[in-house]
Amino acid sequence: MQLQPETQSKPAALPQKEVDALMQHLRDAFKDSPDYAKRALEELRDEISTLSDARMESAGRIGNRQGEVSELTIIAPLVKGGAERLRKLLKVLHGNFQAADKVGSVHDMRFVFIDNDTRLLFATAYDGDWDVYINDFATKIPNQLDVLFSVVEGWPGIHSPQVKDFIVKYQIAADAWYVSNPHMTVAQARRLEKIDTALAQFLDKIS
Amino acid sequence: MQTQQETQSKPTVLPQKEVDTMMQDLRELYKDAPDYIKRALEELRGGISEIPDTLMETAGRIGARQGVVSELTVIAPFAKGGAERLRKLLALTHGNFSATEKVGSVHDMRFVFLENDTKMLFATAYDGDWDDYLDDFVSKIPNELDVIFWNFEGWPGIHSPSIKDYIAQFQVAAEAWYVSNPRLSVPQAKRLEKIDKALNEFLDKIS
Numbered sequence: 001m002q003l004q005p006e007t008q009s010k011p012a013a014l015p016q017k018e019v020d021a022l023m024q025h026l027r028d029a030f031k032d033s034p035d036y037a038k039r040a041l042e043e044l045r046d047e048i049s050t051l052s053d054a055r056m057e058s059a060g061r062i063g064n065r066q067g068e069v070s071e072l073t074i075i076a077p078l079v080k081g082g083a084e085r086l087r088k089l090l091k092v093l094h095g096n097f098q099a100a101d102k103v104g105s106v107h108d109m110r111f112v113f114i115d116n117d118t119r120l121l122f123a124t125a126y127d128g129d130w131d132v133y134i135n136d137f138a139t140k141i142p143n144q145l146d147v148l149f150s151v152v153e154g155w156p157g158i159h160s161p162q163v164k165d166f167i168v169k170y171q172i173a174a175d176a177w178y179v180s181n182p183h184m185t186v187a188q189a190r191r192l193e194k195i196d197t198a199l200a201q202f203l204d205k206i207s
Numbered sequence: 208m209q210t211q212q213e214t215q216s217k218p219t220v221l222p223q224k225e226v227d228t229m230m231q232d233l234r235e236l237y238k239d240a241p242d243y244i245k246r247a248l249e250e251l252r253g254g255i256s257e258i259p260d261t262l263m264e265t266a267g268r269i270g271a272r273q274g275v276v277s278e279l280t281v282i283a284p285f286a287k288g289g290a291e292r293l294r295k296l297l298a299l300t301h302g303n304f305s306a307t308e309k310v311g312s313v314h315d316m317r318f319v320f321l322e323n324d325t326k327m328l329f330a331t332a333y334d335g336d337w338d339d340y341l342d343d344f345v346s347k348i349p350n351e352l353d354v355i356f357w358n359f360e361g362w363p364g365i366h367s368p369s370i371k372d373y374i375a376q377f378q379v380a381a382e383a384w385y386v387s388n389p390r391l392s393v394p395q396a397k398r399l400e401k402i403d404k405a406l407n408e409f410l411d412k413i414s
Contacts, residue, residue, distance in 0.1 A: 022299055029295045030354070032288075036364055037357040040350035047306050047351075048299075055301060073319050073328065088236050090383045092229050092255075094262055097385035099254045107315070107388075108332045110271075110278050110381040121280070121379075123330045125315045143247035144254070147237070150244045157243055172328075174317040176297045178304040181314075181396045186387045192399035193391065199402065 012050070019049040060130035061164075062171050067182025069107060070130065074122040075114070076170040082151030083117035089147070099144045103136050105186055111148075120152060127185045134164055219258040226256040261389040267337030268371075271381045274389025276314060277337065281329045282321065283377040289358030290324035296354065309347045312340060312393055327359070334392045341371055 014022075023045060030041050059070035078086075090111065100106045107125035114121050126133050137145055142158045149155045156162045184192075221229075230252060237248050266277035285293075297318065307313050314332040321328055333340050344352060349365045356362045363369045391399075 025299050026296065029292050029299075033357055034364075037353050040353040043350040044306075044354060048303065050303070050305055069315065071315070071317050073317065073330070075321070085236055087382055089233065092232050092236075093383075094259075096255070096257070096259050096262075097383065098257055098259045099251075100385050101387065106385065108276065108278070109383075109385040110280065110330070111383040112280050112379050112381045114282060114379055121328070123280070123317070123328075125332065143250040146244050146247040147251060150237075150240055172319050172321065174319045175294065176304065176316075176318040178307050178313065178316040180308070180393045181400065184396055184400065189388045189391055189396065189399075192396075192403055193388065195406065196399055196402060199406070 014049045016049075019045065022048055056177055059128075060132075062168055063130055063173050064177040065128075066177055066179040068127050068185050069179040069182055070126055070128065070133070071174050071177045072122075072124050072126065072130070072133070073172050073174060074120075074167065074170045075172060076120050076122070077153040078113075078118055078120050078151055079153050082153075083113050083120070086111070086120070086148070086151045087113070097144075099141045102140045104140075105133060105136060107186055125179070127187075131164075134167065138163070221256045221258060223256075226252065229255055261386075263384055266335075267339075269375055269378050269380050270337055271384040273384055273386040275334050275392050276386040276389055277333055277335065277340070278381050278384045279329075279331050279333065279337070279340070280379050280381060281374060281377045282326055282379060283329070284326050284360045285324065286358055286360045286362070289360075290320060290327070293318075293327070293355065293358045294320070294324075306348045306351045310343050311347075312343060314393055332386070334394075338371070341374065345370065 023042075026041055026044075026048075027038075030038060033041075056064050056066055059065040059072070063070055063072050065071075097109065100109060105127040107127070109124040110122070112121040112123070113119070138158050145158045146155075149158075154166065156166050160166075230249075233248055233251075233255075234245075237245060240248070261274040263271050263273055266272040266279070270277055270279050272278070304316065307316060312334040314334070316331040317329070319328040319330070320326075345365055352365045353362075356365075361373065363373050367373075
């Protein structure tokens with residue numbers, strides 16, 4: 001079954017002159033690199049000259065977005081014993097974060113302990129705008145958030161008017177952010193999975 | 208249009224006795240927490256009693272997986288001048304990671320500079336097994352990797368036999384990992400987007 005003509009897959013290209021200038025800058029930045037890295041750099045010319053269809057833009061107050069999908073990265077200090085408590089909590093829950101389904105805009109989410117369990121790295125991919133995302137969390141799964149983030153030093157509580165400033169204080173914007181399907185929201189992915197099932201049933205029926 | 212029977216969305220539930228024990232463990236864990244956190248914890252009972260569709264498992268050598276989607280989180284020290292060079296590279300290429308498409312298994316990927324540009328956080332969501340993922344990167348975009356990762360202390364070069372050990376050394380496994388659509392791989396997402404488009408064209412034609 002041929003599904004569609006690949007019209008959108010042909011990317012726009014930068015003018016050669018601009019690519020020459022870019023390559024020159026890069027050669028300069030990599031002038032002290034070993035030969036294999038210099039050779040690798042030259043091989044990138046074609047790619048550098050293509051423009052991707054989704055470009056990195058701001059996710060709102062802080063963080064980046066590609067298409068519909070934004071990134072949020074937080075590194076925050078843990079209270080004394082916080083890592084131990086969170087680890088036990090996560091163990092009891094078997095990493096069960098079904099509640100995040102209720103938010104409806106979270107693609108993925110990880111909790112990582114770093115620096116000898118003194119800090120928590122929280123990294124997520126979500127749909128849309130920063131403010132909307134935080135509001136959704138606060139209205140849809142406030143209890144989960146309070147329980148999880150009570151191990152972070154100074155957590156003001158999800159209903160505190162300071163909670164957004166608190167998050168911003170520990171958020172670090174990515175310098176680069178890639179998303180394979182930048183136009184696919186969580187809701188769209190769920191919709192498409194349903195269509196796929198329905199279509200398979202339909203094809204079964206008429207076969 | 209009713210797209211499917213919602214058979215899989217009804218979660219399996221744990222026996223009440225087991226939930227009681229879990230809640231008791233959690234209360235013990237949170238005995239020193241402020242009252243609003245304790246109340247929040249009690250509210251989680253319903254969610255805790257549901258067994259999710261997929262459980263966190265290992266991604267292979269290191270890292271976590273939910274369904275088909277795995278996480279990789281690396282925090283590595285920059286080589287001298289590496290942060291500055293990488294920043295320039297990312298700025299000059301406008302965060303153009305179109306090459307990553309070639310790998311075909313990367314959902315998302317971020318680069319975050321940490322601790323006054325002395326370290327970098329690289330966090331990604333990808334399909335399948337740790338070893339396969341690295342093999343794919345090495346065989347499909349070796350030049351890109353060398354140009355980026357040469358900026359890190361001790362980078363052995365992508366074709367070095369010690370490359371996997373180098374990465375594993377700086378990887379920190381997540382304690383918890385959530386994926387909204389754990390059965391949706393990158394190629395499956397792309398396929399579904401094509402089906403959606405074809406279906407719309409089809410519906411247009413018969414309307």
